[in-house]
Amino acid sequence: MKVTFLGTGTSQGVPVIACRCRVCASGDSRDKRLRTSALVEIGGKNILIDIGPDFREQMLRARTMHLDAILITHHHRDHVAGIDDIRSFNYVQNKPMDIYSGPITLDVLQRDYHYIFEKHQFSGLPEANLHSVETDKPFYVADNILVTPIAVMHKDLPIFGYRIGDFSYITDANYISDEEMAKLQGTKTLVINALRKEKHFSHYCLPEALDVIRRINPEKAYLTHISHMMGPHAEVGTRLPANVHLAYDGLTIEL
Secondary structure, eight states, rough: OOOEEEEETTTBSHHHHTOOTTTTTTTOOGGOOOBBBEEEEETTTEEOOOTTTTTTHHHHHHHHOOOOOEESSHHHHHHHHHHHGGGHHHHTTOEEEEEOOHHHHHHHHHHHHHHHHSSOOTTTTTOEEEEOOOTTTEEEEEEEEEEEEEEEEEETEEEEEETTTTTTEESSSOOHHHHHHHHTTOSEEEEOOOSSSSSSSSEEEEEEEEHHHHHHHOOOOEEBBOOOOGOOOOHGGGGTTTTEEOOOTEEEEOO
16 A cells, blocks of 8 residues: 655645745745645555645646545545546546545535536536445445545544555544544554644644554554644654654655
8 A cells, every 4th residue: 555645734735825934934845735635545546535625736746647536534625625626537537436425525515516416417527426434334445445434523523534454544633532543443554633733623733643643553653734833844843753753745655
């Protein structure tokens, strides 16, 4: 399995428009963060996690020539706003895109992107097959890749993380129940959100994310969904535990 971090930033990305802080002004490429998304390559199949507004740029950067399925964590715009650009893969692959998420997200997609799902479609629109994810039901994507959904909370909103083999990916969470935490045990590589150093009302902050990592005890952990308030990559990265790393756009890890 290979995982590429396509984006590691928050809903505003980094740099933030009109911000003059030292992170947004940084010349370090690791401080340039598109909206959070990841590409999982396994057995010749490409699985995307979240399809935000930077999707087109991310696919071009990664030179992704085919896409087999999309897992969506939740319906906030920084995680779904690129859905219109699945058209390119529809054309090349000559089939609808399989999209998986919870019922709340699927309802929002059908409302906000109603033109995709209307009975009488205009030629050239995106094509998608929607698949509902349920908390206690692992499912297969791309025929034979088993995915275990991890139910977490994003303040008051129930959302999903996903586990594929020994790899688990969670973003935008600020609470994981003991029951769902048990599903993460044995994870060797964990990706989890850490918005900033200070506490936040709907996302894990750095100390909280590190506490989750200690509980799961993976071999390696990567922090994502990072805001400009976290501080420069070069500084923060040197102060983390040995098995914890700040992810950055374009980082590829082999599992």
